Every structure is written in C-alpha cells, then in structure tokens.
Amino acid sequence: MVLMNALHLKLALLVCTTAAAAAAAEAQTKPGCDNKCGNVSIPYPFGTSKNCCMNEKFFVNCTTTTTSSGQATTSLIYGTNIPVLDISIDPPELTVSDNVSKHCYNSKFGFRWHVIKFRNFSISNTKNSFTVVGCDTYAYFKDLNSSFITGCMLSCRSRTRFEEGACSGVGCCQTNFPQAIMNYNITLTSSIGKYKAVRDFNPCGYAFVAKEGSFNFSYRDLLDLSNRTQFPVVVDWAVANQTCREAQKDPSSYACKQNSICKGSESGMGYYCVCKEGFRGNPYLSSPDLGCKDINECDVKNRCSWRCHNVEGNYTCSCPPGYRGDGYIDGSGCKFPLMQISLGISVAFLFVFTFVSTLCWGHKQRSLKRLRRMYFEHNGGNYMLQQIYLQQGHTDRTKIFSEDELKIATNNFDESRILGHGGQGTVYKGILSDNRHVAIKKSRISGNHRQIKDFINEVAVLSQINHRNVVKLFGCCLETEVPLLVYEFVDNGTLLEHIDPLKNKNSLSWETRLRIAAETAGAISYLHSAASIPIIHRDIKSTNILLDHNHRAKVSDFGASRLVPLDETQITTVVQGTLGYLDPEYLLTGQLNEKSDVYSFGVVLVELITGNKAVEFNRPEERNLAMHFTSLMREDNLWKILDKRVLDVKNAEQLKEVAFLARRCIRVNGEERPTMKEVAMELEGLIAVKRHPWVKGEDMMSEVCEYLLGHVASSYGNAPAGTSAGYNGGYGNASADTLAGYDSIQKQMEFEIADGR
Incomplete structure (x- = not known):
C-alpha cells in the first residue's frame, strides 16, 4: 500500500513539474544581450548586435518602424530584408516570412520574378513545398546556384471540379525540391488571357514557397489570394560549413561546449550542437548557468517505483528497506525478498516437478512406441x-x-x-x-x-x-x-509444365516430345504385359509423367493402380481417375481393363501435339480436349489445333501419324483401340525412321518404313492383303474418306507453315 501511494504521488507531480522543466529548457543568450526582438526570441549563436552573436551570419537586424497603426518591431536576417518569425536551436531552424508572387490579367503582361537569397542558410526541402495557384498559370522554381528547375503548369476552364482543401493539381499544384538550396528565383506567367472565361473567376495567378501545412487550398483562392501576401518558410542553419570530425580537430573554433554533442546538418551544409541526454540548455554557451545544465530527473518524469536519486546526466532508483530490486518500473522493481523456507519450497517443488515431468515423458515415449508399433502392424x-x-x-x-x-x-x-x-x-x-x-x-x-x-x-x-x-x-x-x-x-517437373505455353515459354522440341511419348508408352506397355502381374495404372495424365534433367519420362503416382490377376482380362471397381483423361467406357460400365490406360495415354498424345490441356473451361469450342480433337479430325481441320511451336514441314508427316494414332487411342469403343504394346511399337517405329539418314522426303514410304509400321498394322487384322503402305496399313479400318482427309490435312499444314503462321 505504501508503494502504491508513493507511486500515485509521483505521477501527480509529473504534470506540475513538466511545465517548469520546459521553461528552464528555453535557449539563452549571452549575458548582457537582448533575448528578444519584438515577439521573436533570439537565442545564441544569434544576436541583435555583433557582440551578442557568434559571427556576422548570425546577426539579426532588429528594427522598429512607425506605421499608421503604431510602432512595429521587425527582425531581419543579416544582409537581407527577410523577416524572421521564429528561431530554434534544436532542431536548428529559422522560420521566416516570404512574399507571394502574383500575376494578373489587368496588369501589364509579362513575367513576374521573385528572388530570395539566404546567403548563409538553406531552405528546408523536407518542411516546405513550392505552391502554384491559378487556372491559366505557369510558374517555376529555380536554384540560382545550379541548373535545377521545377515548377507547375495549371490550366482549367471550369470551377466545378476543384477539390476543396486539397492541392490536387486542378487549380492548385505543389512540388518539392532538393536540399541545400540557398538562393532561388520564382518566375510566374500565363497564356496572356487566352481564355476569357477563366478571368471571370481567376483574374490572377500566384506562386510561393510555404511551410508544410500553412496553406490549405480553397476554390475562393482563385478569385483573390491577396489577403495572404506572405507565408512562413522553414530555413535550416548550421554553425559552420564543416563536418563534426573536421570541426573537432580545432578546439578553438569548435562550437559545441561542455555536455553537448555534435551532429551533422540535415541539409548537408555543416554541423550543429545539442545537449547530451540528461542535460538541457544552450549547447553553444560555456556558462554553467546558461549552457547545457544537468536536469534533475527526480523533479520530472522518471521510471522509479519508489525513490529517485539524481546524478549528473542521469538518475538512479532505490527500494525501501527490506525490499530488493533495481527500483525501476520497467525493470525488476521493488519486491519483498523470499524467505529461506520459500526458497526451500521452491526447490522442493522444482524437484517434484522434474520428477513428474520425467515420468510423464517416459510414459509418453512408451505410449508413442506402442502407437508406432500398432501402426506398423496395422x-x-x-x-x-x-x-x-x-x-x-x-x-x-x-x-x-x-x-x-x-x-x-x-x-x-x-x-x-x-x-x-x-x-x-x-x-x-x-x-x-x-x-x-x-x-x-x-x-x-x-x-x-x-x-x-x-x-x-x-x-x-x-x-x-x-x-x-x-x-x-x-x-x-x-x-x-x-x-x-x-x-x-525427379527434379524437372511434370510434362504439363513443359508443354503448357502459359507455364513454360521455352517449349519442348518435337523430337523430345516424340521420345517422351515413346518412353511413356513403353513404360505403360511394360506394366500391362511385362510385369510379373499385369498392372493397370488407372490415372495416366500429363501431370503424372515427370521429367528428369535430361527430359527422360518417369511415370508416377500409382495410388489408383490395380493389379490384374493373370486369369482375368478386366476387373470391376469403383470408377476413379481424372476428368478429361477418364475412359468413357469405364465410366459407364465400371469395367476396368488395359484399354482404359490406352484412352488416357491417347489424351496425353493429343496434349503433346496441340499444347492444350485435357480440360479447359475457357475454351470456346469444346471444354473436353479429346472431343474437340476428334471433332476437328472428322472435319478435316486438324491444322487448327496443332501446336504451332512444333509445327514444321519436316515434322508434318510425324505429326499426322501421331495425330491418327491418338485418334485411335481415344475411340469410345475400347475394342477399337490398339494395345499399349502396339502404340509403343508404332511410336518407336516413327523414331527409328527419323534416325535413319537415308529416309528423306518421298522415301517415307520405303521398305524400311513399310516393315516397321506395316508390322504393327498387320497385328490389327484389318489391313487388306497385299497392303504395301506401312503407315496406312497401321490404321486398320480407316475408310477412304479418312485417308483422303489425311492428304488434305497434309496440304493444309504445308500451307500454314509456308504462310509463316
């Protein structure tokens, strides 16, 4: 209770002492010097006489003039007629008053100039902005020491679009400028009254530099901004045009006195001084009463929970007798010390806790071991x-x-x-x-x-x-x-990622695609006929065909596969597969056989030669690729869907052969589809023909081709006796219409390639 009452008392005193501390922190002038010029405080290094300022650039010309309303006192920057409104030493800033440039239609046309030269100080680029107001106005801001120019051009013929309170670019424009600008020129002009309608509500244009937040645009400013002839401008100042390291090398000219530190100016034009943490005052004065004095933190806000002890530049806290801790509110605070019996109880509790935790951990490990054993057996x-x-x-x-x-x-x-x-x-x-x-x-x-x-x-x-x-x-x-x-x-992704133009712009070559098709067909044929027990994959698709770094095909994902007993040709099972690749006959009957994989592989073949996905909901013609492909084949328009990235005169024959092979694989009636062994042999035959250098152009119908592809055709049992064309013989029941369409497609593909498409 005593601690809480003391804490409440401390918090109540904080509000009372803050104002006094702020008053003591006001910057001071040198002894015997005026600390004000009118309503403007003049802290050192500034002064109203040469004996009271650090050097002439900090001299403030304090003048008193008599006006119709009485006497007025004005403080001007040395060597200028720029009035000073406020002086700050931390941060090192001057607030001055600057005029508004004005150009009206009823005056003599021409340019309007406004020049400001600060000489020793620079205008703050972070706390000011260049503002232009008008609807037929062009103004620019130029740094006189460099070639930098910025500005605004405003043109508006109606007063209905102005945004009240915002300088958004219509009627009002604001822009920034770089740092370290000491002298600048404002130039203001217009299109010499080109639009009469503008003069009715905007007779004049205005341009000025102003402190951020000192000007809020209103559409009424377009009619008359004469009531605001001046705006405050923030100016950065520094003690000397040196870095802190350079200044500290010469102690005689170093401006930072005792208990102060040096900082680089934000404008990059020198350095300034501030009091160290825990001190307050004027860092440029060496007098113990006026310079950086130690703050009694015990009289202001502090973090002590009980008693505060002031030390130079800081403070410490202490606890009441019998309590332990550092005394800080955000630290360990003040706590009553634990008795020996409490320590003993804690040690005993810790021992019991450790013992129980060890027992629980051992029980958990045994339970986990039993659970793993149960899963293992299950x-x-x-x-x-x-x-x-x-x-x-x-x-x-x-x-x-x-x-x-x-x-x-x-x-x-x-x-x-x-x-x-x-x-x-x-x-x-x-x-x-x-x-x-x-x-x-x-x-x-x-x-x-x-x-x-x-x-x-x-x-x-x-x-x-x-x-x-x-x-x-x-x-x-x-x-x-x-x-x-x-x-x-397998490190090279799926087949779909390599043939989909949206996922991979670097398409696989036709030779690579044909090899991948042959390797995949060989793997599926192995599953159907060469494995110890025939295996139906049941989910053949381009995403289940992986490619290694040499683009070698790897068939994966056998979670849906089924083993077929040697004495059975098909099995009945719950329909499972992927939309677009699913055998329609299997979908209707639930009878799974090897021809179901043939259908899925046929869809993959169509993907290889077209570059399209098996199911594409955004495809306008037909979402199902197999149905769309079959329809185009029936209409003799195969060229419309072939992948242009692999379509070439030298590939035309093979593309047509693979297209007709894919069509046979995706027939609705499974009995009309070839076996995977026949598919693999035909694909290998195409590759073998391609590899022989003596097979060119019209030689595609040579005896080697007839042997390789005619051997496959003979296994179908539908080729007429004496058929000598190995390719055509491989299609079995192909009608005269189909074979005629074959030649038509060839001509159309050659036309497409020659036309550059």
Missing part, C-alpha cells in the same frame, strides 16, 4: 518384413524407414518442402542422411481408410516394377497412421 509391417527377407539379394529395393528419419529429412514436414498435392496425398521433398534427394508422399487426411488402402496399394504395385521410365520406390514408413512412401526425386 499397415502390414510384418508382412513387409517377410517380403524383404524373401527378396534376399534384392533387399535394397524396398527399405522400411523410421518416422524420425523422415522427419529429419523433411524438417518435420515443413510447408516449404511441399512439392505438390496428388490425388492420394501430399508430396514433400526430403534429403536422407546419405544426401540422397527423395520425394516423400504423405496422406493429407489422417485416418482416411481409403487413402491408407491407396498407399498400401502403391507399395504393392511399385515393389513389382523395375523399369527406367517408372519412378523407383526406395521404401516406406509404416510407423505412422497413414503409410509414407519414399521414392526417387
């Missing part, structure tokens, strides 16, 4: 261990990682490590202890049994795949609620 960990043991010489194919290993690799699954969000989980980039860069897939929704099944399924699928164009599985973590997959990191 996620098939024991079965996985058996499989790894049975692999014998291939144990490096699948490794079981601990949760702690993957947390360290991903910085505790930090958001900055996220590579993307797949249909079955979130993928993070990780760095293992052996510095291998990996991708780690984690379920987005904890406890979702469907996603758990998808992750386990992906482990089962990937563990049976060994192909260079399929993402390699390094291992998994089964200690979490949802299994985590660890597979190789």
Whole structure:
C-alpha cells in the first residue's frame, strides 16, 4: 500500500513539474544581450548586435518602424530584408516570412520574378513545398546556384471540379525540391488571357514557397489570394560549413561546449550542437548557468517505483528497506525478498516437478512406441518384413524407414518442402542422411481408410516394377497412421509444365516430345504385359509423367493402380481417375481393363501435339480436349489445333501419324483401340525412321518404313492383303474418306507453315 501511494504521488507531480522543466529548457543568450526582438526570441549563436552573436551570419537586424497603426518591431536576417518569425536551436531552424508572387490579367503582361537569397542558410526541402495557384498559370522554381528547375503548369476552364482543401493539381499544384538550396528565383506567367472565361473567376495567378501545412487550398483562392501576401518558410542553419570530425580537430573554433554533442546538418551544409541526454540548455554557451545544465530527473518524469536519486546526466532508483530490486518500473522493481523456507519450497517443488515431468515423458515415449508399433502392424509391417527377407539379394529395393528419419529429412514436414498435392496425398521433398534427394508422399487426411488402402496399394504395385521410365520406390514408413512412401526425386517437373505455353515459354522440341511419348508408352506397355502381374495404372495424365534433367519420362503416382490377376482380362471397381483423361467406357460400365490406360495415354498424345490441356473451361469450342480433337479430325481441320511451336514441314508427316494414332487411342469403343504394346511399337517405329539418314522426303514410304509400321498394322487384322503402305496399313479400318482427309490435312499444314503462321 505504501508503494502504491508513493507511486500515485509521483505521477501527480509529473504534470506540475513538466511545465517548469520546459521553461528552464528555453535557449539563452549571452549575458548582457537582448533575448528578444519584438515577439521573436533570439537565442545564441544569434544576436541583435555583433557582440551578442557568434559571427556576422548570425546577426539579426532588429528594427522598429512607425506605421499608421503604431510602432512595429521587425527582425531581419543579416544582409537581407527577410523577416524572421521564429528561431530554434534544436532542431536548428529559422522560420521566416516570404512574399507571394502574383500575376494578373489587368496588369501589364509579362513575367513576374521573385528572388530570395539566404546567403548563409538553406531552405528546408523536407518542411516546405513550392505552391502554384491559378487556372491559366505557369510558374517555376529555380536554384540560382545550379541548373535545377521545377515548377507547375495549371490550366482549367471550369470551377466545378476543384477539390476543396486539397492541392490536387486542378487549380492548385505543389512540388518539392532538393536540399541545400540557398538562393532561388520564382518566375510566374500565363497564356496572356487566352481564355476569357477563366478571368471571370481567376483574374490572377500566384506562386510561393510555404511551410508544410500553412496553406490549405480553397476554390475562393482563385478569385483573390491577396489577403495572404506572405507565408512562413522553414530555413535550416548550421554553425559552420564543416563536418563534426573536421570541426573537432580545432578546439578553438569548435562550437559545441561542455555536455553537448555534435551532429551533422540535415541539409548537408555543416554541423550543429545539442545537449547530451540528461542535460538541457544552450549547447553553444560555456556558462554553467546558461549552457547545457544537468536536469534533475527526480523533479520530472522518471521510471522509479519508489525513490529517485539524481546524478549528473542521469538518475538512479532505490527500494525501501527490506525490499530488493533495481527500483525501476520497467525493470525488476521493488519486491519483498523470499524467505529461506520459500526458497526451500521452491526447490522442493522444482524437484517434484522434474520428477513428474520425467515420468510423464517416459510414459509418453512408451505410449508413442506402442502407437508406432500398432501402426506398423496395422499397415502390414510384418508382412513387409517377410517380403524383404524373401527378396534376399534384392533387399535394397524396398527399405522400411523410421518416422524420425523422415522427419529429419523433411524438417518435420515443413510447408516449404511441399512439392505438390496428388490425388492420394501430399508430396514433400526430403534429403536422407546419405544426401540422397527423395520425394516423400504423405496422406493429407489422417485416418482416411481409403487413402491408407491407396498407399498400401502403391507399395504393392511399385515393389513389382523395375523399369527406367517408372519412378523407383526406395521404401516406406509404416510407423505412422497413414503409410509414407519414399521414392526417387525427379527434379524437372511434370510434362504439363513443359508443354503448357502459359507455364513454360521455352517449349519442348518435337523430337523430345516424340521420345517422351515413346518412353511413356513403353513404360505403360511394360506394366500391362511385362510385369510379373499385369498392372493397370488407372490415372495416366500429363501431370503424372515427370521429367528428369535430361527430359527422360518417369511415370508416377500409382495410388489408383490395380493389379490384374493373370486369369482375368478386366476387373470391376469403383470408377476413379481424372476428368478429361477418364475412359468413357469405364465410366459407364465400371469395367476396368488395359484399354482404359490406352484412352488416357491417347489424351496425353493429343496434349503433346496441340499444347492444350485435357480440360479447359475457357475454351470456346469444346471444354473436353479429346472431343474437340476428334471433332476437328472428322472435319478435316486438324491444322487448327496443332501446336504451332512444333509445327514444321519436316515434322508434318510425324505429326499426322501421331495425330491418327491418338485418334485411335481415344475411340469410345475400347475394342477399337490398339494395345499399349502396339502404340509403343508404332511410336518407336516413327523414331527409328527419323534416325535413319537415308529416309528423306518421298522415301517415307520405303521398305524400311513399310516393315516397321506395316508390322504393327498387320497385328490389327484389318489391313487388306497385299497392303504395301506401312503407315496406312497401321490404321486398320480407316475408310477412304479418312485417308483422303489425311492428304488434305497434309496440304493444309504445308500451307500454314509456308504462310509463316
């Protein structure tokens, strides 16, 4: 209670002592000198006589004149007729009065000049602005010591658009100027009364420099600003045109006296002095009564919670007897000391707390260990261990990682490590202890049994795949609620990112696209026919085809894939896939087979040759790319959709071949689609023909081409006997209309290329 009463008393005294402290802090003049000129205080280094100022540039000419209203006292800057309104030593500023330049239509036309020369001081560029008022007015501000010029041109014929109180550029304009301007000229003119309508409400134009906030524009100022003939202007001053370091080298001329410090002028034209913290007074006077005097902080606002002790330049605080602390309100304050028994209780409490915390931590670790073991068993960990043991010489194919290993690799699954969000989980980039860069897939929704099944399924699928164009599985973590997959990191993004013109301006070449298509087709063909158990991917799309730094294709995301028993050709399952790539026959019947992947791959082929997305809601013709592509093929307008970035005369034949192959892949009836093995062989055949240097121009129908592509066509069983054209034979039931359209498309594409489009 005593402490609180004392604190309230201190706070009450602060208000009373602040005014007294402010009065004591007023700047002083030299002894025997006048400290005022009229209503203007004259602090040293300024003075009204040469004995009272530091040097002649600080001389203030104090004059008294007699007017009709009586006597008036005016203080002028030395060597000028510029009146002084106020003098400040911290900050070092003068407030002077400057006239308004005026030009009217009823006067003799011509320029109006206004020159100001401060000689030793500079106009403040941060606290003043150059202002122009008028509706047929041109004025500019020029630095007489340099070539700098700035200004405003105003033209307005109506008074209805003026913004009251704002100098927004209509009727009024304001602009700034650089620092260290000592002398300037204001020039004011107009278009010599060109617009008579303007003269009715704006007979004169005005220009002036004014202190910020001293002028607020009103549309009435356009009619008459004569009631404001002068405006205050802020001027910076410095003791000498030296830096602090230069001035301190000569103690005899150094202006900063005891208990003061030197500061560089904001105008960059010298230095000035201020009292140190804890002192107040005039830093240019050495008198102990007039210079920088110690402030008794105990009489003004301080931070003591009990008792204040003044020291030179500062103060200290103390606490009542029996209390401990530094005595500062914002410090430790004053607190009653703890008794030994309190210390003992605290130590005992700390011991109990530590003991209980250790028990809780041990219990938590055991619970976490049991939980991880439960997840491990629930996620098939024991079965996985058996499989790894049975692999014998291939144990490096699948490794079981601990949760702690993957947390360290991903910085505790930090958001900055996220590579993307797949249909079955979130993928993070990780760095293992052996510095291998990996991708780690984690379920987005904890406890979702469907996603758990998808992750386990992906482990089962990937563990049976060994192909260079399929993402390699390094291992998994089964200690979490949802299994985590660890597979190789493919560093060059998805295929869609490379062919979409909105995402990548540097398009892949046609040769690279064709190779990627062949590699992808080969990988899917391997899944369908070469794997130990056939695998249907069920989600083939351009975002699931990754590219490494050599643009080698890697098929990824097997969360939706299904193993097909050897004695079955199709399986019934819940429809799952991506809009735009989904096989329409599978969507209607729910019967999943290998031809479903063929359809999805056909859409990817269309994306490769057109550069368009599978589904584009902003596409005016047709949102579904497969339907739009089929429609254009039917209308013999394939050239309209082909990607112009790869369209070239030398690529025309291959583009047409791939286009017709894609069309066969996306047929609605799955039985009419080729198998992935046939697709892969045809794409490899196109690449092989391209690689042989003797196959050029009309030689495309050579015996080599007939063998490579005719071999594929013969597998369809629909080519007529004796067919010698290998390419056409590969299309099976292609009608005469289709083959005629083939030649028509070729001609149209050649025309497009020749025309430069």
